[in-house]
Amino acid sequence: MPLELVPVRCLTDNYAWLLHDNGRTALVDAPEAAPVLAELAARGWSLDQIVLTHHHADHIQAVPELVEKTGARVLGNARDAARLPPLDQPLRPGDRFPLCGEEAEVIDVPGHTIGHVAFHLPGSAMVFTADSLMALGCGRLFEGDAETMWASLSRLNALPGETLVCSGHDYCRGNGAFALSVDPGNAALQKRLAETAAGQRPCAPATLAEERATNPFLRVRELADSLGMSNASDARIFAELRARKDRF
Incomplete structure (x- = not known):
């Protein structure tokens, strides 16, 4: 259970x-x-x-x-x-330790801060990401660069899609508005925001599969053409999106 x-x-x-x-x-x-x-x-x-x-x-x-x-x-x-x-x-990245009796794994996710870690509980299909991967967004790059944060997000994105992403803040309104500005035709995003606005669901947690479908920082390849960056690397597209969010 x-x-x-x-x-x-x-x-x-x-x-x-x-x-x-x-x-x-x-x-x-x-x-x-x-x-x-x-x-x-x-x-x-x-x-x-x-x-x-x-x-x-x-x-x-x-x-x-x-x-x-x-x-x-x-x-x-x-x-x-x-x-x-x-x-x-x-603890150190890669360590496994008992959390409420279940084995948890420490995942290295620098970018927001250099020492940021996440905690993955595969048995309960949960990951605690705080200010790295966030609901509909990601944290600001206070101590790391875009490549570092993109590597961290990619590490988290490799987890199973049913993993529940438990992030550190409810920034749904701002993150959602930015997501719509760069991904206006995304029906899954529109549905998620409408349900949240109606009080039918909280901003977090959401499954990783849902973040993949609605979070622009996990959709860099899908957004490449609309950003005019079809030939850019994923990390470079992420950097552009993060810079736009900083100015949003």
């Missing part, structure tokens, strides 16, 4: 993610303590693990309070340990 997945809305537009199975609970990223603690209390869950995707404050700032109140162990990228809260279990 897949792990139970609970999205927790934090701050203005952040997602934190709770995972639960057989009395064990894990949290992916810690933007804000109060909503997480409230969700735990409502469900009668204790918190055992906190896994961190990258060092930005809106993903780690609640760690001290959550550790103090729950005693949870903290896991994160050993290569970025100097910028993360103290780690009880340093």
